[in-house]
Amino acid sequence: MNIAEKDISAEQGQEDRAQSIRDALRDAIVDRRLTPGAKLSEAEVGSLFDVSRTVVRSVLQTLAYEGLVKIERNRGAFVSNPTPEDARQIFDSRRLIEPGIVRSAAARLTPIDIAALRLHLQQEAQFMNRRGPAARRGEIKASGDFHLMLAAHAGNAILEKFMDELVARSSLVIALYGRSGVSSCGHNEHGAVLDALEAGNADHACHLMLHHIDHIEADLDLRVQEGLTLKDALAL
Template identity: 45%
Template sequence: MEDASCPASFQEIVSRMDASDRAAAICRAIRRAILEQALSPGDKLPEDTLGERFGVSRTIARHALGQLASEGLVELRRNRIALVATPSFDEARDEFDIRRELERLVVRALAGNLTAEQVAELRAHVAEEAAARGGPDANSIRLATEFHVKLAEMAAKPTLLRYVREIAYRSSLSLATFGRPHSPECAINEHGAVIDALEAGDPERAADRMAHHLDQVAERAFLRAAPARGDLMEILGPYAEAERGRSHARTA
């Protein structure tokens, strides 16, 4: 019987998971690294070193990269070379246009239908955004993106959630490519205004405020050059460890 006092290694935990779970763990880690701007457009993601970092085979790493490519987060090139996707400026603006319409659907579905607990959860998240002001831009972007995903989760529409989540992460890539530093103050106030409209049960006002907010995000953010960073597999180390902890908790 395994000694619970001795944490299993990442490789031991991975060995208990099926191939789809292993690939999903890599996808989650890379999505989060993109969201936090630890990974940037154009970064290489070699199958072999990715597999070593996450303790999986190259085949599973390749499957994960294929899934991320289908979401528009990774580009697959010849000779099995994978890169974090680099959106064009036009693509970036198109993403925000599409995202605006998707999220208008989200808030229309939520207006007047949120529980008191859900409203409190959203306001607590906005308070967390406010507390993060003055810190790294990546934290602000992560928290802002999580606010939008949280709304989509509350709408309880799986297909809509999938598209909102994917385009929200894709938008993070665009911000990493073209975004310029800006104060999160306006975005925080706009999130609060969306919550006010949702709580008031006014779907059209909520939709208009969401559209205005995303238009303003696009206008405020573009454009900036991204800074250089260190070894990419070292960057992914903490994300691999986070998945290790997540998997250990699930199998314990």
């Protein structure tokens, strides 16, 4: 391997490491193991993952761009603390975007795709039969993943990326403000949307999706819980 190849390999390794750190922090934030307002010290994150502050800073900037972290000048980075108005705007955005995703997906879904989505709903249902914070976090994630799977089938990479951000922000809002988390009603609504898509009724699927988003938003309140330290949240 020549010098240029070594440099490319090292750069790729650093990018992969940054991505894994980003994923770990993102999951901890969305799962609400790191609560809104929690400080993300560059030194502590760097020590926990054994990387430089430069890598940590890049990761935190990426999370800030996604809306999950807020960087304050001379104070550092903190987990975003979405307000009720933030939550309203997030769900307003979803109401504007997801009907289009549903219509695009309806034109592209194959029987194999439908089967994969039904398998996912079976896995989602397993979390409903469990109790405890871990099961609740799993249910919230599985619910978001259903929407992301539909976005992936819509065939629009830009919309898919935007939905990834919206679902992440929604998951944080649900974990923070949700009275009951993602309920069995929400799971049943996923099934109804999929039934309509399988039947080729895109209009009805869109109507059901809008009802579903309304239902999720209606389950929100303003309660806040205390969370874990950075080290404990990442289980390192």
